[in-house]
Amino acid sequence: MENNIIGTSKKVERRNFLKKIAILALAPIAFGFLGATDKLKTIKKWMLANGYIPSNHKWGMGIDINKCIGCGRCAVACKNENNVPKEPFFFRTWVERYRIYEDGDVQVDSPNGSIDGFDNTRTTNQKMLRSFFVPKICNHCDNPPCVQVCPVGATFKGEDGVVLVDSDYCVGCRYCIQACPYGARFLHPETHTAEKCTFCYHRIVQDKLPACVEACPTQARVFGELNKKSSPLVRFLRMNKIGILKPSLNTEPKVYYSNLDMEVR
């Protein structure tokens, strides 16, 4: 009885009711829009101290296997440039030798990551079919498995496509080392944080080439922008037949190989 009386006295007009509903429905959208534009501004503005704007770039590397002579100068330059531990199991880049024999046997080796060179001595009497060197490096995947598994957000793909490690944030759990299908990561023995190739980030933000590209005596490595037509990398992609490592994993690497052999893993 009481309920009925209250209901009739506080009757809401239909027009007012619809107005309020409309405002209520639009308000969060408007707020959301404002917030989004705000965020968009910060993203566009964000740059490094020297004025390098990551979102203006997209880096990649091309490697011509036919040109690699296996001298290992890239691995040496990388270790010098990035203070990689000198012990022979820590590499940001290294060179592998593939030897394919007539009976289909494939031998892959990389003694000290190619730094001491490769000797010609053979352990088998099989007849060689073909042999070549393959430089390896972090593929800077566009869809990086290592970033997906990092539990603390310490490894990430920057807006310029370079996969970096935040060594202040890394807890050293090694998930990323497990997740990388290319074996490009290692745990630094002193800092106990994950380490990997950064395309020499400190160099490329200053318009310099990565140390391995700078040091390669035969120009087997090409570095440049992926979305600028004039870059040497785009020229490399235009002039060569290109392959990538482990395409079946859909990691979309940004390291492109020309003259890639089917036996290369």
Add this chain to the structure above:
Amino acid sequence: MKNFLQKIPEQVKRLSILLLVVVIVFIVATSLLTPKDFGLVGHYRAGAIQNNADKKMQYAGQEACADCHDDIWKTKNAGYHKNLSCEVCHGPSANHVNEPDQFKPDKPRDRVFCPVCHEYNTSRPTGFPQILSASHNPRRICVTCHNPHNPTPPQTPKECSACHAEISNAKSVSSHMDIPCTKCHEASEKHKLHPREYLPTKPANREFCGQCHSQDAKGDKFIPRINMTTHEPRYVCWQCHYPHLPEAQ
């Protein structure tokens, strides 16, 4: 209202207070512990990019060398080593660029460094100049004969074997050992400077081999002869016979 509060059971009240405390602690803790720049450009600390970019450069890049050593730079860029960056041999030299007098770059002068690239290795691409350091003037250091900034051999390579060692090794044990490379391949002088741009010629037809191996060819009678019309006329010779080692099966 009072009625409503009284109706809530005691345990629910206490639990909700606890929940509230947990939520507040969580919010305060995350706002204190998460760096300000986390999530600014993505799910990561934006400052980490700056940290990565702040590392010290060790390799100055060859343009930096050219500023002072422009004479050597010009010599190098005119020779075979034009694609080499100075720091491949001289080592990381950013320190030397900043303080030229205090830091001197390396000068590898032994017989160990040059063979890193130029020692013969079966896996190296053909055409890359390679030597067997055990037999190539042993005990003499490379720079006595070769100027590393313009590494033209003391004499222009008399033999093609300077670069094509594998082919020349095979040919040297074959019955073709006495035939000079130029009998079948015409290589211009430019091939020595730009090996890939100016390729030597190759024989194009059966008649070329037939100059020696056809039945009516002149020459020594111990050269194997074939009947050019009946001997596999649909193939060119090198599809079955390897010209640099014709004995091979």
